[in-house]
Structure formats: structure tokens, C-alpha cells
Amino acid sequence: MFQAEQYAHWHQFFENIPISSLDFYNSLECELKNRKVPETASARIEMLEGGMLSAKRIYLQVQRDWQTYHICVAPFGTGFFVSSRLLVWPWKTWPIIAGIGGAMLALLFTLFVGLTAESNSLLLGFLGIVACGFPLIFLFAVAAIVWFISCRRLTYYRLDTMQAFQEAVHRILVAQINRTVEASGRKPLTDAESKPILHKLLQR
Numbered sequence: 001m002f003q004a005e006q007y008a009h010w011h012q013f014f015e016n017i018p019i020s021s022l023d024f025y026n027s028l029e030c031e032l033k034n035r036k037v038p039e040t041a042s043a044r045i046e047m048l049e050g051g052m053l054s055a056k057r058i059y060l061q062v063q064r065d066w067q068t069y070h071i072c073v074a075p076f077g078t079g080f081f082v083s084s085r086l087l088v089w090p091w092k093t094w095p096i097i098a099g100i101g102g103a104m105l106a107l108l109f110t111l112f113v114g115l116t117a118e119s120n121s122l123l124l125g126f127l128g129i130v131a132c133g134f135p136l137i138f139l140f141a142v143a144a145i146v147w148f149i150s151c152r153r154l155t156y157y158r159l160d161t162m163q164a165f166q167e168a169v170h171r172i173l174v175a176q177i178n179r180t181v182e183a184s185g186r187k188p189l190t191d192a193e194s195k196p197i198l199h200k201l202l203q204r
Contacts, residue, residue: 008086008166010196012177015079017184024073024176025060031172032062037165040064064165065158066090071173082177084196086166090152097147104140108133170196 029042041063046056047070062069068087074080108129116125178188 005088005199006085007088007199008170008196009084009199010170010173011081011083012189012193013076013079013081014181014186017079017181017186019073019075019080019180021058021073021075024180025058025071028060028071028172028176031176032169035168035172037064037168040165045070062169065161067162067165069169082173084170084173086169086196088162097144101140101144104136108136166196166198 025044032040032042043061043063045059045061047059049055049057057072057074060069060071060073062071066088068089069084070087071082071084073082111132112125112129115128116122119125119128174189174194182188
């Protein structure tokens with residue numbers, strides 16, 4: 001439930017075209033800044049190619065709101081491949097909620113130990129926790145319910161901006177790929193080749 005889900009992906013392979021992954025990522029990030037896609041942050045991340053001891057591959061990560069794009073451009077034999085995956089993760093702030101809940105429990109436990117030691121009575125310590133802890137637990141429960149509802153709620157605006165973000169980043173990626181391909185004397189990607197596969201809520 002709290003894991004990211006893949007909502008779009010795209011992949012293409014190009015023969016006999018040399019490429020520098022880092023240079024491509026630099027150009028892509030510059031283009032993202034020039035297009036002024038709002039509330040967007042990009043970063044280079046490393047992902048394992050296989051198991052825990054396998055080599056790592058550098059991806060370009062582009063994030064906005066619930067969405068995270070993972071873009072990989074890498075040499076493969078005499079050519080290179082490009083892939084992009086759009087992940088949607090409404091629950092990505094759950095560690096904050098869990099951290100607040102954990103801190104609250106630690107505070108109540110510390111208070112219980114202190115009251116019990118001071119009164120030398122488990123019953124008085126328990127009653128003190130009930131009296132002091134009930135308002136905290138109530139406020140936390142309300143906050144958790146509001147957070148849960150906000151994570152489940154997909155408004156028209158959020159859906160529209162999610163689709164706009166997906167299309168904006170994908171068009172920038174395809175344009176950058178076409179510049180690389182055309183520089184080698186090849187034809188640019190066709191509309192069919194450029195079209196990503198959309199899943200679930202991003203399908204039109």
C-alpha cells in the first residue's frame with residue numbers, strides 16, 4: 001500500500017550512436033530549468049544493476065508532488081538505450097507520520113516511567129499517562145486521518161498537473177533524444193516510437 005507504483009514507462013534502443021550519459025543528463029536538466037516546470041527537483045541517483053554486490057547505474061531522478069521520474073541513458077554495445085519510468089507515490093510522507101507517532105510513544109513511555117518512579121505506584125503512573133496522553137493521542141489520530149484522506153484524494157487539479165508533468169518531462173526527453181539522433185545523421189523518432197505506455201490513472 002505504501003509503495004510507489006509505476007504509471008508510465010518508455011524504452012528505445014539506438015544502434016551505432018555514441019553517447020555520454022552524464023552529458024545527456026546535464027543537457028536534460030538544463031532544458032528542464034529552461035522550460036520552468038514548476039515545483040520540480042532533479043538529482044542523480046545510483047541504483048543497483050542486480051543484487052546487493054552488483055554494479056550501480058546512474059539515473060536522473062525528476063520529482064514533483066507524488067510523482068518521480070527515473071530516466072536512464074546508457075551505452076549498450078555499439079549503441080545506447082534510453083528508458084524512463086514514472087512512479088506515483090501518494091504515501092511518500094508516511095515516514096514523517098511514523099516518526100511523529102514513535103516520538104509520541106517514546107514521550108509517553110518516559111512520562112510513565114517518571115510518574116511511576118515518583119509515586120512508587122504503577123496504577124498512578126498509568127492514570128497519569130491516560131490523563132496526559134489522551135489529548136496527544138487524539139490530536140495524532142486526527143492528523144493521521146487527515147493525512148490518510150489527503151493521500152487518497154485525487155482531485156481534478158492534481159490529476160491534471162500529474163498529466164502535465166508527465167507530458168512535459170517526456171517531451172523534453174524525446175526532444176533531447178531526437179537532437180542526439182539527428183546529430184548522427186539519423187531520422188528522429190516517430191510519434192509511435194515516442195509514445196510512452198501509460199498505466200491506470202494516467203490513461204486517457
